[in-house]
Amino acid sequence: MASMIPILLRCSLLLLLLVQSTHSSVTLTQKPKNAMAEEHKQLHPSTSDTYVVLTNHLAKPSKFDTHERWYASMAGENSNHIRHTYGTVMHGFAARLTDGEAHRMATVPGVSLVYKDRVYHTQTTRSPWFMGLHDDFGAWPDAEFGDGVIIGFVDTGIWPERASFNDAGLGPVRSTWRGKCVDAPGFNASLCNNKLVGAKSFLTVELEGGGLLTDPSPRDIAGHGTHVASTAAGSEVPSADLFQFAGGRASGVAPMARIAMYRACNAGCFASDVIAAIDAAVTDGVDLLSISIAYPAEPFYDDLLSVATFGAERRGVFVVLAGGNKGPTALTISNVAPWMTTVGAATTDRVFPATLTLGNGVVLTGQSLYDTPFSQSQGAGMVPLVRTSCGEYDLTPDKVMGKVVVCSREAGASAGFEVERAGGAGIVSVQSTERFWDTVMAEPFPLPGLLLSSAGGKKLADYMSSVAYPVASFNFTCDTVTGENRAPMVAGFSSRGPNPIVPEILKPDVIAPGVNILAAWSGAAPPSDSDMDPRRVEYNIISGTSMACPHVAGVAALIKKRHGDWTPAMIRSALMTTAGPLDKNGRDIVDGGRPEQWKIELAIPQMLLVALRV
Template structure:
């Protein structure tokens, strides 16, 4: 019997007298007789009778430490000369193969072979740990570990240093903050870098997994799934999946000390100003040392103003679909066949079954009613492999009308056949902006264009812990899993950044991001503007960023919009933060700023118009600088594409570059009329610098949003 019905689709410790706090210190007050910072920090704690509360001393992400303190101890500590600022601990949440081919990557040409497959670039993943036995972390063919590496592999529950190799070169775990807050680690987790959740294993193998031939998820996504990997476990199974800010900071701090080249985080904290955002603080220090940082944009879509991790020194990655889907088919008694989404993992088929109609909200209802399978109807096909506890197909409402017409017009409706394990490739249109992907404008700094880029993030097949359950509830040794979320997007983008670092070791993190953004693709495989999965209509850059990532073009962008630490300091100063707030981000009080500093040299243009400001026309100027990358001179001319109601003038319209590292400035003058918003609150165009020699096309979105 088949049924058809509608299908709908961090804990914070209780506050008490004690709490975990992150203490920003003023290095200028450190007495010279203390040999290390940690000695000084513990001395400060001892002076307020709280030495035993020390958790971590941070040496790279910030100058300071974390400790568990009661309110009275904290009050005394805040009076000491070495104290600069205090932040209470916070708790993060997760933003939870065909993708290389969809990205145009080949083992024979393009960025993979040019970058020697990323060999000796070290990628740090801040996540739930690692399942080291996966074939995705095999070190077959790897040379010795680079001498510059300072990391290590820990001993712990279910984990020994011998599980690391020339591929997996570092594995550490951090949980002091979580434990001190009274959130005990579950017995289902491992007190070690071993991954009990699977998320860290999945993101790690997505970013830098070794090639594994013939892998699939129970018959779906059959196909083929080298940089070095270091894993930093900061997310733990408690009553839920928890991560304390104190532990995340220490993971980032240790990654920097160990010597990673790029860093990926698929977690996020609540929206706060940058001086209160531990990942923004840690990432600033990393970027200052030349470490590229990529972070997931979040899964709060399709709501606007929902991006996380939007600091301009971080590449913020949104989620896109790929040209593959997984399906089941239903053939009705009248011969009409319809296809819908399905992840049912068994090879079963249903034939000759009576078809009944019912309304409920859970797949368990099918089993309780004695049904053999289910046909569900949903406006969104949001679903996960673990949802398929019975043979089931999910139809979109538009496709379900044929089924309903048949049921309503037939006395004894039947299903002739249902089939599963169908993998479709070359699906169009693709990519789509995944409906769950967070969208801009950024809630903290709306004037900074976010998300930066779109990367594959739906139904990504990657390594997983080998004891996940199948659709019938039994535990089986599947080693690869389909997962969706911006958690999957960030490691894709960071993996590309690692390849670019291998090809261009002298590029700054900003240059790498610029290369990725200005070479991105805004057209799908149906040769139309990328669409929004949520409503099927055309998306905007506030949803797809600069476009979908294109690794091969990013290798040779022609020009980049570069940025240095001083540029970010100027930007932070312009936010109106006071001295103490600025110091928590840039780790000091000694800096200089220009009185009339230029705006951030970002590879995009964002103009926010207050909704209550109805006076038009409006004008604004943007100043930018472009740096030549690659040998030889080259000329570029500006190409503008804008909608009605927006006028753009570029001065100068032609730029001549003498050779590598040559820099040229230009100004965009924008004029906006009221008719720009006649069809919506967001309008956009593009500035493209077209090269005279190679097929260089340096593209930047120009976005105007009414808020």
């Protein structure tokens, strides 16, 4: 009997969520409202002065003809500070309040809960075929390539001019669709078509000196939203690449599905904006939601994203979310509610090899997206090696001029620009054993550079400590190699279970390709994360559970097309029970860089392979 208590408690919590979403006066917790407001004040430091106020829909006094006027009366003199109102997946509003006003708001009749705003973070060609999709048989033709299914994305916006969003061969969107594309600065509604059927913005930006302003444009200036949208539902493009890497035909997982973008993020995402975007997407009539953001797991009643997605699923909208990039540490998984489909990241069988030959003849293989053969670049031949932290103050000309810099901490392309600025000849970054294990991700370095696994980094460190004047030489072939490495494996960075909130519910649900993924990119963002990077590209290669999430959204769109009457729970069940537990060579999927016996201990979720019927 004792073992049943946790399950009963969680069932009670789900019942409370259900009751709240049907507008009962019951709150989501048995704590007094003042105590709950105080707990939020202590546990969730403010990233703005915005609070989200959840209300009981049926408690509106009859003297108010609309909920908006009721909310304005609650806010009082702050009524002009109301930023969003919610009326589909949950009921309430977001407003600028002081802490004292928020405390008082929690005692107002009809108020269920008051949340302090917080910031969520985004979790940043070959993969459809690697997943088992084929033009002539199987899931793609059986599901008509997802034609007509509408996937909503809550992300950084979209760059509509990319070829991945052309609507060749697509008919009009269904007549029941209520979404639209907005006219805004830098974004004309005419840019939308039968592929991009909706584009709105809910993004709030912080102004210098305080205050907030809503950016009305759904145009993507970060790249992340464009990347995930084209991954899930991008139209087929005959030829796509990044600096000639990963070149070839590119396609979204559901290439005939439609895209609706709800911009709520840039560098981060305010929870209040994300909830407004979800509310609008469900109101508009999306079939699915793909949300590549994460926040440390919290009790469901304390997590706005859990509450909002619960409301979305109750209205028949399937929701898939990124599991987070905090692995390989246990108990780091995000988005753990049972109604969420939570996705971890896996490797594919595509790599971008580059080598570093040491002065003792040892050759170390890493990965790189540097696109110039080394004989044509600066510092060709054996070059002195120097180790630094690659911090801004360590990269000075007197230390690194004419040398290959070996970073003693993880460093990407942004550090490459600092090395280049200081006159360095190249850069070598070693991925942390604790952070990535042996999952090596490629970086678009601006000068000769590569990333080594932790094992390769140890060999390099041993060599450098054994000689007085260590030297090395790069070799870049600019090749894309497929089919030679073991894949898929769980990416080292992918957040791990067990579920820290409800251990009885295993998370993540599935894994999908999330390492070195090529997809469309914003024309306003560089391919690296450096402000010093002047380059602009049409396609980019990045990694993260953010990239895995839209793969699953695309597969869900295929299932939705084939089985239009299936509920979100049925779609999730189909994904989980038909996913493949074996890699491409028929062996158990394992954790990247770890012995095979770790598989059972870490409870690795199954890889999403959809060569099966949908």
